[in-house]
Amino acid sequence: DQQVKQNSPSLSVQEGRISILNCDYTNSMFDYFLWYKKYPAEGPTFLISISSIKDKNEDGRFTVFLNKSAKHLSLHIVPSQPGDSAVYFCAASERNAGGTSYGKLTFGQGTILTVHP
Amino acid sequence: DAGVTQSPTHLIKTRGQHVTLRCSPISGHKSVSWYQQVLGQGPQFIFQYYEKEERGRGNFPDRFSARQFPNYSSELNVNALLLGDSALYLCASSLGTGGEKQYFGPGTRLTVT
Numbered sequence: 001d002q003q004v005k006q007n008s009p010s011l012s013v014q015e016g017r018i019s020i021l022n023c024d025y026t027n028s029m030f031d032y033f034l035w036y037k038k039y040p041a042e043g044p045t046f047l048i049s050i051s052s053i054k055d056k057n058e059d060g061r062f063t064v065f066l067n068k069s070a071k072h073l074s075l076h077i078v079p080s081q082p083g084d085s086a087v088y089f090c091a092a093s094e095r096n097a098g099g100t101s102y103g104k105l106t107f108g109q110g111t112i113l114t115v116h117p
Numbered sequence: 118d119a120g121v122t123q124s125p126t127h128l129i130k131t132r133g134q135h136v137t138l139r140c141s142p143i144s145g146h147k148s149v150s151w152y153q154q155v156l157g158q159g160p161q162f163i164f165q166y167y168e169k170e171e172r173g174r175g176n177f178p179d180r181f182s183a184r185q186f187p188n189y190s191s192e193l194n195v196n197a198l199l200l201g202d203s204a205l206y207l208c209a210s211s212l213g214t215g216g217e218k219q220y221f222g223p224g225t226r227l228t229v230t
Contacts, residue, residue: 004159034218043121043207043221044160089159093217103150103166103214104173107159 003027004092006108013115019077021111023090026071030092034105035064035075038087047088048075080115087112119144121210121222129228130198138193138225142210148172149191150219151183152207160207166191167214195227203229 005024013019021035031052036044050057050064050073057064063076077084091105122141130136142149148167152160162175166185180196189210195202205226209219 006159032217036221041223043209043223046218046220049218091159103148103211103219104162104175105150105152105160105209105219106162107152109157109159 001026002109003030004090004106004108006088006090006111008111009109010112010114013080013113015082015115015117016079019075019080019084019113019115021075021077021088021090021113023073023075023108024071025073025092027092027094027106028071029094030106031095032093033064033066033073034091034093035062036089036091036107037084038089038110044089077113080113082115082117085113085115121208121220123206123208123222123225125225126223127226127228129230131230132198132200134198135194135196136198136227138195138206138208138227139190140193140208140210140222141190142208143220146210146212146220147189148211148214148219149185149189150209150211151191151193152209153177154205154207154224155203163193172214198229200229203227 034049035047038044066073087110091107150165151163154160164183165173169185185191205224207224209221211219
């Protein structure tokens with residue numbers, strides 16, 4: 001059962017344009033969402049995160065939007081740069097009934113972003 | 118400050134053998150989580166340790182075990198290796214119990230022949 005889904009295996013964008021990466025989830029207990037970027041032969045690198053009490057978080061060229069009713073989040077990169085070419089993973093974590101967060105991140109399958117010069 | 122470090126970088130083992138992977142978290146981080154990533158998929162959660170206690174376990178067989186040491190470093194052990202255990206094994210550390218931002222190491226590439 002895939003609780004976090006990234007339905008686009010790949011995305012190709014021209015340099016300077018906007019990249020929009022999408023992620024859907026099914027577990028209503030998820031309350032914290034993260035985006036990671038991964039280059040070959042490296043571990044995932046944290047990009048940006050958002051708590052379920054917010055609907056938007058910005059950090060420089062990166063903005064994450066959360067639509068809780070639709071169980072959907074997206075990552076916008078503006079403007080896109082060739083160095084952004086990588087695999088992007090969305091991930092989610094949940095809290096138990098006592099409010100303690102788990103150390104378990106549930107990841108999507110990833111989207112390969114290619115930014116052409 | 119050094120990031121999360123993992124050793125070895127690459128490893129080749131034969132079916133039925135045992136393997137130990139090691140991880141050192143970022144200084145000051147008390148939580149370590151282990152993930153398995155097979156080609157074409159996202160990382161899958163294996164274990165989380167916080168303050169030397171197991172806090173979470175993913176859907177992996179008992180052949181997988183782990184522990185955390187007093188200096189917060191960690192080992193992942195896999196017994197009776199199968200071909201399907203071939204993957205990138207990632208370690209991540211975080212300050213708190215781990216549900217927040219986790220910092221990943223470069224991973225250990227395990228190949229089982």
